[in-house]
Amino acid sequence: MIQFDQVTKRYPGGNEALKNLSFTIDGGEMVFLAGHSGAGKSTLLKLISGIERASSGNVVVSGQNLSRLRNSQIPYVRQHIGMVFQDHKLLFDRSAFDNVMLPLDIIGFDRRDAARRVRAALDKVGLLSKEKCMPIRLSGGEQQRLCIARAVVHRPSLLLADEPSANLDRAYALDIMELFKSFHQVGVTVVISAHDETLMEDYGRRIIRLKEGQFAA
């Protein structure tokens, strides 16, 4: 599903965020990315989603070598990926329902089917009763769940989550981990980054530990 082959990412200014990294994540796997902030977790996720490009090496996602794609082709790669952001990146000028509708609008879904899908996704994260709410009226945990609903509404085969539970208390964080686990159980490849390893260890999944852009010992 995801293949990193001697990938180095150097930011302008010379800062090397990832150094010569090679690994593979199989389809249907659930993998944790661990490491302190600045270890390269976010950069790694951005390379998978094509937000950043590798300075050298190859990043292959679902059989497509992202290093060789033109900028105009990247959006279509992203349409098969669900992304959950630490800061949610919700749109505050529209309802919860319309926030979740956005990915379906982009890939061009029939409107009636789309509404059904949006409600199913909202139901899955427990926000169906708040579909008409504006995101500003939702709590931090609810906003994060709304972000997850938006990430999965178009049924991506790959789900990336960058510190999804960073700002949440433990009970909420566990809730959200359970959500990711349920997506993994229906066959979605899930990659979750976090700096708090205690949460991951309960799940007994593979953990990729990063330190200063390399695998930590």
Added chain:
Amino acid sequence: MKHFLYLNWHSARSALLKILRQPFGSLLTLLMLSIALAMPLSLYLTVSSIQDWAGHLTATPQITLFMEQSAEEADLAAVSSTLAKHPRVESFSFIGKRQALSDLEKRNGLPGLADGLGDNPLPDAFVVKPRSLEPHELDMLQKELSGLPMVENAQFDARWAQRLYAMVEIGKQLTWFLAGVLGLALVLVTYNAVRMQILARRDEIEVSKLIGAPDSFIRRPFMYHALWQGLLAGLAAWGLTSWLVLLANPAISSFAQLYNERLSLRMLNPQELAIVLAFSALLAMLGARLAAGHHLRRIQPR
């Protein structure tokens, strides 16, 4: 394909609703655009009305050469052959003094006039149709012809009509110039309007890009916004010029009446209206496309 049509329809509808929902802001831009369009349009209507009216007057200017009374057959033949070879002369006809007199009799209903006069007082004449209608060329031709041997004078008919043509010509050029400059203004105004919109919707654009929206998806609402704005501005400009024409016509007709003429400004015909609408929509979309091209690239998700 069905989805593509749906997306376009949806964007078109929501762009129109957006314009209607902010009546004040949209109105200001619309007013600015429609005034910019109305200026060349009213000038165009004025010029084309005058041109239509002038078309009913003596269409082409002629130069009439009157010969001296003492001119003989040989002189006539000499002038005739000069005219035939002259490069500035398109064609000419000869009206002999006898024919001129009988024409006069017929026209004025005075049979027997020739008998009463005894000697025919009318001169032989050539009516010359010049090749070029350009005022300078006509002047040269007139001077040259009046200098021919045994020519008493060369009279220029409808000289004032010629001047009118020249002014209409200037008016036409002015119309094109104004249309060009204000068309450019239309492009720039929509460019700016769309640029502001893009900046105002930065978050939305960034998030859309993050979750896989191609540029065409992000551009679409702005393009439709520009399309509606162009169409509405075109319609408003049409209304504005029609109003102007209705306002000006009484004064113009009463002025023309003083000279026993009928002159009034006309309205845009349906084809012209369609062309105006198409152009204002296209120019607005061009502005939007340029703005989107420049400013969407700068918004990259991080």
